[in-house]
Amino acid sequence: MTSPPPVQARMPRGSRPVTAFVAALLATCVCAFAAVQAISLGLHHRTLGFSVHAITRLGRTTHWDAPAVLTAGIAAAVIGIGLLAAGLLPPRRRVTELAAADPRLAAGIPPAGLRRALRAAVTGIDGITAARLRGRRHLTITATTGLHDTTGLAEAIQATAAQRLALLARPPAVRVRLRREDH
Amino acid sequence: MRRRAARGNRLGLALLGLALLAAGAALTARSRGWYGGPAATSLYPPAARHYLHAHPWIWPAAAAAAIIIGLACLRWLLIQPRRDLLRHIRLDTGQGTEPGAGRTTLPAAALANVIEDDLAAQPGIRRASAALTGSPDQPQLWLAVTTDTQADPGRLLSHLTSDLLPGVRTSLGQPDLAATARIITTRRQLRPQPTLASQPLTRRAAPHHDQPGHQRASRQPPDPADTQPQQQETSEGRR
Numbered sequence: 001m002t003s004p005p006p007v008q009a010r011m012p013r014g015s016r017p018v019t020a021f022v023a024a025l026l027a028t029c030v031c032a033f034a035a036v037q038a039i040s041l042g043l044h045h046r047t048l049g050f051s052v053h054a055i056t057r058l059g060r061t062t063h064w065d066a067p068a069v070l071t072a073g074i075a076a077a078v079i080g081i082g083l084l085a086a087g088l089l090p091p092r093r094r095v096t097e098l099a100a101a102d103p104r105l106a107a108g109i110p111p112a113g114l115r116r117a118l119r120a121a122v123t124g125i126d127g128i129t130a131a132r133l134r135g136r137r138h139l140t141i142t143a144t145t146g147l148h149d150t151t152g153l154a155e156a157i158q159a160t161a162a163q164r165l166a167l168l169a170r171p172p173a174v175r176v177r178l179r180r181e182d183h
Numbered sequence: 184m185r186r187r188a189a190r191g192n193r194l195g196l197a198l199l200g201l202a203l204l205a206a207g208a209a210l211t212a213r214s215r216g217w218y219g220g221p222a223a224t225s226l227y228p229p230a231a232r233h234y235l236h237a238h239p240w241i242w243p244a245a246a247a248a249a250i251i252i253g254l255a256c257l258r259w260l261l262i263q264p265r266r267d268l269l270r271h272i273r274l275d276t277g278q279g280t281e282p283g284a285g286r287t288t289l290p291a292a293a294l295a296n297v298i299e300d301d302l303a304a305q306p307g308i309r310r311a312s313a314a315l316t317g318s319p320d321q322p323q324l325w326l327a328v329t330t331d332t333q334a335d336p337g338r339l340l341s342h343l344t345s346d347l348l349p350g351v352r353t354s355l356g357q358p359d360l361a362a363t364a365r366i367i368t369t370r371r372q373l374r375p376q377p378t379l380a381s382q383p384l385t386r387r388a389a390p391h392h393d394q395p396g397h398q399r400a401s402r403q404p405p406d407p408a409d410t411q412p413q414q415q416e417t418s419e420g421r422r
Contacts, residue, residue, distance in 0.1 A: 009363070017188070017192070017263060019192075019196065021260070021263050023196060024195060024257075027199055027259075028253055028257050031252050031256055035246050038242050042246065056227055059226045060228075062226050063222070063223055063224060064216070064223070064226060065214055065215075065216065069214045069226070072207075072210060073210030073213075074207065076203050076204075076207030077203070077211060079203050080200045080201065080203030081204055083197075084197055084201055084204060086196045086200070087194070087200055098340055101341075105348060105361075110365075114336075116370065117368050164336075167336055
């Protein structure tokens with residue numbers, strides 16, 4: 001009995017480190033502040049420059065239907081929806097996945113780096129002085145040339161791009177446009 | 184590499200979001216007068232004050248709850264920079280039940296250094312870092328490789344799949360070792376590597392038209408077969 005072939009490994013998704021760091025920091029600060037205030041309220045002491053009387057006075061003079069209360073409620077609910085979505089929805093993969101021959105190897109390259117490498121490969125072709133890339137799924141390469149005879153140049157660009165993009169797990173469709181250099 | 188932090192982040196963000204959503208919805212509903220009496224009453228009415236005076240345990244209980252939740256948040260904060268790195272890798276698979284059976288371990292940093300040196304010797308590679316995570320019995324390899332702009336990621340991928348990973352797997356006795364490689368292309372200029380320069384590197388070596396003696400790529404598309412012998416030669420040379 002033969003074992004099934006291993007499934008191609010994929011690059012891990014992000015772990016939302018910035019969102020988590022900010023949320024954890026703010027939550028820790030809020031909890032520390034709440035603990036200090038609760039202790040001070042229980043002991044009827046003045047702490048951290050906040051007067052217990054000022055807080056209770058604010059509670060007595062503010063009504064539930066005050067715009068500030070409504071705004072705070074809506075803001076908390078919106079931030080809550082955002083954090084809930086960040087926790088439940090899978091984060092994006094920040095890299096473009098490469099198709100490795102080894103199923104246990106997951107490889108990826110950041111899209112910006114891939115574009116830099118592709119642009120460098122295109123500008124390395126004889127006669128091409130500059131190249132601009134647009135689009136993701138449908139990639140358009142606009143190459144600038146100073147040559148008068150551009151026979152075969154677009155095909156060379158297409159082939160170079162195809163060779164570099166053949167690495168990708170899902171290579172985009174490539175369209176090549178030639179632009180003559182202004183003299 | 185940060186599996187524990189990723190799990191903790193998902194849970195922490197979901198719980199915090201749920202708590203904020205519930206509190207915000209309750210506050211909004213109370214402010215609109217949908218429950219809890221008329222909305223024109225104050226937040227801290229005399230009845231609430233009398234209730235708190237009659238139950239003095241509420242403030243210490245609230246302080247204790249805030250401290251417990253705060254400590255959980257602090258722990259969440261402290262796991263953020265932590266990476267689940269392995270210190271040692273177990274090389275033998277013996278259970279240690281037989282008399283005299285031993286256990287062989289290898290420092291993970293030593294293996295990581297060898298891998299980094301191997302990758303750094305490849306053409307077009309500026310920097311490489313390797314790390315091992317997982318369990319000592321079932322490690323996982325993480326690679327971050329910074330290449331020159333003109334380096335061909337395909338050659339690097341080919342080196343990983345045909346040379347480096349099979350060698351590491353054989354050395355560790357882990358035929359199923361999983362690996363993750365992140366290839367970063369630097370924005371900086373090409374590092375001069377006259378002896379190890381790959382085909383795309385040589386093509387880009389002279390970017391100015393007016394310099395004599397420079398080589399430019401022909402209009403013919405590069406043939407992957409052209410680069411293959413050179414790569415094999417490099418690999419053979421290292422062995």
